[in-house]
Amino acid sequence: MPDLVTPQPGLGGNGDGPVLEVSGLRKEFGDLVAVDSVSFTVLQARSLAIVGESGSGKTTIARMIVGLERPTAGRITSCGRDRSSPARSARERRRRGSEVQIVFQDPYTSLDPRQTAEATIDEVLRLHHGWPKERRRARIDELAGLVGLDERQVRALPRALSGGQRQRVAIARALAAEPRLLILDESVAALDVSIQAQVLNLLADIRDSTAVSYVLISHDLAVVRQLTDDAIVLHRGVVVERGPTPRVLDSPEHEYTKRLRASVPRPGWKPRRGALLGAREDSGTP
Amino acid sequence: MSAVQAGAGRAEATVRSGEPLLEVEGLTVRLQVEGAQRSVLRDVSISVSPGEAVGLVGESGSGKSMTARAIDRLLPHGAEVSGEIRFGGADVMALSGAALRGFRNQVAMIFQDPRAHVNPVRRIGDFMTEALRTNLDVPAAEANRRAADMLGQVGIMDGERRLRQYPHELSGGMLQRVMIAAALLTEPKLLLADEPTTALDVTTQAEVMAILDDLRREFGLAMLFITHDLELAAAICDRTAVMYAGQIVEVRESALLHDDPLHPYTAALSAARPDIAQTAARLAAIPGRPLSAFEAPDSECAFAPRCPHAKDICRAENPELISLDGGLSRCARAIELRGHLLAGPAEDGQTDA
Numbered sequence: 322m323p324d325l326v327t328p329q330p331g332l333g334g335n336g337d338g339p340v341l342e343v344s345g346l347r348k349e350f351g352d353l354v355a356v357d358s359v360s361f362t363v364l365q366a367r368s369l370a371i372v373g374e375s376g377s378g379k380t381t382i383a384r385m386i387v388g389l390e391r392p393t394a395g396r397i398t399s400c401g402r403d404r405s406s407p408a409r410s411a412r413e414r415r416r417r418g419s420e421v422q423i424v425f426q427d428p429y430t431s432l433d434p435r436q437t438a439e440a441t442i443d444e445v446l447r448l449h450h451g452w453p454k455e456r457r458r459a460r461i462d463e464l465a466g467l468v469g470l471d472e473r474q475v476r477a478l479p480r481a482l483s484g485g486q487r488q489r490v491a492i493a494r495a496l497a498a499e500p501r502l503l504i505l506d507e508s509v510a511a512l513d514v515s516i517q518a519q520v521l522n523l524l525a526d527i528r529d530s531t532a533v534s535y536v537l538i539s540h541d542l543a544v545v546r547q548l549t550d551d552a553i554v555l556h557r558g559v560v561v562e563r564g565p566t567p568r569v570l571d572s573p574e575h576e577y578t579k580r581l582r583a584s585v586p587r588p589g590w591k592p593r594r595g596a597l598l599g600a601r602e603d604s605g606t607p
Numbered sequence: 608m609s610a611v612q613a614g615a616g617r618a619e620a621t622v623r624s625g626e627p628l629l630e631v632e633g634l635t636v637r638l639q640v641e642g643a644q645r646s647v648l649r650d651v652s653i654s655v656s657p658g659e660a661v662g663l664v665g666e667s668g669s670g671k672s673m674t675a676r677a678i679d680r681l682l683p684h685g686a687e688v689s690g691e692i693r694f695g696g697a698d699v700m701a702l703s704g705a706a707l708r709g710f711r712n713q714v715a716m717i718f719q720d721p722r723a724h725v726n727p728v729r730r731i732g733d734f735m736t737e738a739l740r741t742n743l744d745v746p747a748a749e750a751n752r753r754a755a756d757m758l759g760q761v762g763i764m765d766g767e768r769r770l771r772q773y774p775h776e777l778s779g780g781m782l783q784r785v786m787i788a789a790a791l792l793t794e795p796k797l798l799l800a801d802e803p804t805t806a807l808d809v810t811t812q813a814e815v816m817a818i819l820d821d822l823r824r825e826f827g828l829a830m831l832f833i834t835h836d837l838e839l840a841a842a843i844c845d846r847t848a849v850m851y852a853g854q855i856v857e858v859r860e861s862a863l864l865h866d867d868p869l870h871p872y873t874a875a876l877s878a879a880r881p882d883i884a885q886t887a888a889r890l891a892a893i894p895g896r897p898l899s900a901f902e903a904p905d906s907e908c909a910f911a912p913r914c915p916h917a918k919d920i921c922r923a924e925n926p927e928l929i930s931l932d933g934g935l936s937r938c939a940r941a942i943e944l945r946g947h948l949l950a951g952p953a954e955d956g957q958t959d960a
Contacts, residue, residue: 374808375779483896484667513666514835515913518879518892525889540809547881547890570883584813585883586839588865592817594762 338401340365340501340534341386341421346395348381348558355381357558359395363502366528368535370545370566372581373555379538382555383506386536387423388414400501419449422495426507428487432479438465438490439475445497464493467530468523485516489523496527506538521547542585546570554578626696627654628829629678629797633690636677638901644687645901647673649853651690652928653831655797660823660830662840662861664876665850668899671833674850675799678831679716680707694797708742715790719802721782725774732770735789743793757788761818780811787819791826798823798830805834816843837876841865849873852909853900859934866949869936872910874948908939916944 341363348356356378363369373379384390397405399420408414425431446457465475468489479487509517539545552569554562562575573579636648648670655661665671676682692699702710718724725734736750755766761784804812823830834840840847841861849857857870868874878891895913903909911921926939
């Protein structure tokens with residue numbers, strides 16, 4: 322009964338073996354190949370960035386990992402167990418939920434408008450750990466402290482919270498399941514600069530204190546630099562470059578990575594038209 | 608440039624050289640927010656000279672979009688407006704009817720989400736030529752020809768075909784280029800660009816910005832560029848104004864904004880942004896959250912609760928915008944903090960000692 326010896330999630334134990342392994346992943350939507358032969362590995366307490374623009378397939382990969390899409394081909398393994406095909410039971414779904422959680426981009430649509438932050442987190446604790454009320458209460462306080470929500474905010478409905486506060490609730494909800502891996506799908510993209518810095522610091526703190534791993538899906542290269550160890554660059558469903566994040570950003574090898582890097586506004590940056598138009602393959606028709 | 612002849616027979620703004628094209632002075636706007644009349648803009652003054660690009664930077668709720676809407680007379684009903692907006696010397700608030708339409712032909716606006724600003728069931732051509740046909744009485748065939756020409760200017764080569772297409776047949780970046788082309792068709796003197804590239808991919812953003820920058824120079828167009836992205840504004844604007852809680856807190860030559868800011872908020876904003884060239888041990892996050900204009904007190908500096916340099920004087924009164932080293936700063940301690948803002952509060956403490 323291997324299921325009974327589930328490693329203590331998020332607590333650092335059972336460090337050998339990758340937390341997530343993806344190999345030969347492919348997804349077709351009709352004639353369109355959204356994701357093609359994508360492979361990568363995430364080790365414990367490491368962070369991988371999946372860099373790409375709209376249509377690159379990055380969100381489709383995230384949706385396949387959490388089971389919202391079924392891969393056309395390829396294999397996804399988390400903590401040594403296959404998750405390429407749909408879970409057959411509620412128990413199996415819960416087990417998968419305790420390995421991988423996701424935080425979406427838009428904190429305005431990813432929370433239930435009728436549920437307070439407290440109730441949102443409590444539901445996950447009850448479902449995943451089945452703890453008694455007092456223990457859940459204590460853990461809610463811990464998680465709220467970890468993500469920086471005060472007492473009023475914990476009891477508030479999403480509509481009374483700002484975007485940054487909602488994103489903290491979403492992160493606390495994801496952490497409540499004590500996952501080994503957190504997928505951050507553009508999770509800081511919609512936040513104001515001053516709030517984005519707070520959430521990025523928070524994510525770094527959480528990783529240091531829990532040994533959770535991140536898969537950060539982002540188009541923002543500065544955010545990628547700040548939070549990740551390794552990066553893969555995705556273009557039209559295919560990995561065009563991979564390596565340690567500093568290397569990929571400082572000396573990109575693939576043309577597309579170079580173009581991405583050159584498109585980032587910085588002091589002295591002058592957008593040039595000819596260069597970019599020449600490099601366009603996009604006909605402009607979706 | 609064939610399209611340049613459309614100006615005949617319409618109200619032209621007469622701008623004498625050296626005078627600003629657009630002048631906003633002491634603009635205060637009050638709106639119904641959560642059941643009460645509240646300030647959303649507080650004493651905003653800004654000017655744009657002919658051909659100049661001015662950035663307007665701020666976080667959510669800072670009032671940057673509201674400023675553009677007030678200038679284009681697009682405020683909701685019931686808005687109380689005080690202060691002055693002058694365009695080419697004319698009082699914009701007093702315009703109505705044909706004069707207002709004439710003004711809007713000279714002040715074009717482009718928005719963040721092009722898809723929300725086109726009618727999805729009308730063809731690109733109808734959308735692009737509407738102002739030419741209805742406001743400037745340009746015959747349809749001529750209007751179509753100008754529209755196709757202008758699409759060429761923004762890098763869309765098969766313009767004739769695009770004019771017959773519907774918005775859903777075009778990608779976001781392509782549609783935003785159509786919006787730019789449409790905005791330029793009436794040969795405006797001023798472009799109000801409200802986060803025009805925020806919804807676009809980075810490579811598409813670079814391309815759209817390049818087009819905007821090129822055409823702006825070619826047509827001698829002035830631009831008020833509204834964005835949350837300090838680096839983007841700094842890269843393409845001559846001057847940048849930074850807004851916080853409905854007020855302008857700093858105006859600075861763009862080239863100096865990042866390395867030599869005048870206001871603690873600008874410095875904090877630069878420092879909070881992660882750097883693509885290096886990983887910081889910790890980002891210098893600004894505590895708290897950005898205040899919306901309507902939440903801000905009138906009796907103290909709105910940024911004081913989040914400011915590492917705040918002292919009693921900052922909580923005693925709302926500072927005036929003062930001239931400093933060629934820029935403007937709304938900070939009671941601006942002069943003593945000069946040159947110490949990027950070093951952070953520790954260094955500042957030493958200066959006071």
